[in-house]
Amino acid sequence: MLEEALRHHQHVSQKDLPYESQDRTPHTIRVSTAELTGDDAEPAGVILQAQDVTDWLALEQRVRVADKLAALHTLSAGVAHELRNPLSAMDLNLHLLEEELRERASLPEQGARYLHVLNAECHRLSVILDNFMKFARPGSVGLHEVNISALIEHIMALMQFEAEERKIRLEQTVEEPLPSVLGDETAISQVLVNIVVNAFHAMPNGGLCRVAAEARHANGTRWLVVSVKDTGIGIKKEELARVFEPFYTTKSSGTGLGLAIAYRIMEDHGGTIQVSSTPGIGTTAVLTFPVAVEEAQPVAVTS
Structure with missing residues (x-):
């Protein structure tokens, strides 16, 4: 330049x-x-x-997401009432109709396929609504010490079969021993699984997904940093700026809430999530958690 x-x-x-x-x-x-x-x-x-301008850009992004979150929170109670109740009634009556037709032996094969599609779509709508409520609901996490090293090991085992099916090499580099973080193990697991799944989707022809974790010191504070790096198709610059926006997605079947929920969960844990990407090269997501307990410091005692 x-x-x-x-x-x-x-x-x-x-x-x-x-x-x-x-x-x-x-x-x-x-x-x-x-x-x-x-x-x-x-x-x-x-x-x-x-x-x-790192901090300024991060603040700009937090303000943008916070504005959308505030609007969603205002609407969440009404949406839950207006959609959840009729959706539950539809789902129940579809199952009752299917059972009655089967008992009468009057359910043709084509009719069974139609009912299967309707039931599947009701389930999909329920999942979308659940994700909407998770994002809009004020943060509330059950805090306890979480062993991130063990959690990563569990997720790697969980995702290994899908990785092999997709011809993706799944690797991990975890610094030992890792300090614990204070948080909700289920919520943190949800974030990591979501990011790994996104990495898989970005590599339709196979590739490498590497999960790494290490402890770092920054600004006088000890942090635990987890990164997920893939060799996928990458994200365009104009799309990268919007990845945490609720309901924004480039996938034909996506809801656009996965990373928005991940952002909210990290925020509830006092941590951060950052995504960097180069089209054609790959994407890296970095999660930063404050360490649960700092190392004990020696104290001089005098009499």
């Missing part, structure tokens, strides 16, 4: 560039260049301005 500005006088304005700090934490630098001219009005050099 600097070479383009010096040699060809091609300048950029507020271009965001990714980079990693010494502790491998992802950052975003916003760069601008401008022509520097001398007293004789001839080019004398280039002015380069670089600003770390």
Whole structure:
């Protein structure tokens, strides 16, 4: 970029560039260049301005998601009443109709297929509504110490069969011993499974999915960092900015709530979730948790 500005006088304005700090934490630098001219009005050099906008972009994203969350929370009670009750009645009556037709031996094969589709769609609508309520409901997690190392081991075993079916190599790199985090094991598991499943979907022709975990120190605080990296199709820049927005999805069968719920769960745990991606190269999701208990510090006792 600097070479383009010096040699060809091609300048950029507020271009965001990714980079990693010494502790491998992802950052975003916003760069601008401008022509520097001398007293004789001839080019004398280039002015380069670089600003770390990582925190600003994260805050902007949190505000955007929080605004949508507030609107959803306001509507959630009405949606639950207006949709859940008739949906339950439909589901119940479909099952009663199917049982009665089978008892009378008057259920043709084609009719059975129609009922199967209706039952499946009722179940899908119920799942969508459940996800909507999970996202809109105020955060409430049962806090206890969670062994992330054991949790990752469990998820790897759980996802191994699907990985083999999809011709995906599933690997893990876990630093031992890992400190515990304070949180809800079921909720954290939901986040990790959702991200791994997304990684699988991004590799239709197979690839590599690597889950890594390590402890880091940043700003005087100890954190546990879990990353999920895939070699999939990647996410376009304009789509990446919206991945945490509720109901935003690029999948034909997706609800657009998976990462929105993951964002909310991480927020409830006092942690963060970040996604970086390069189209054609792959995507990395990074989860950051505060460590449950800091290491004991020696205390001098005097009498």
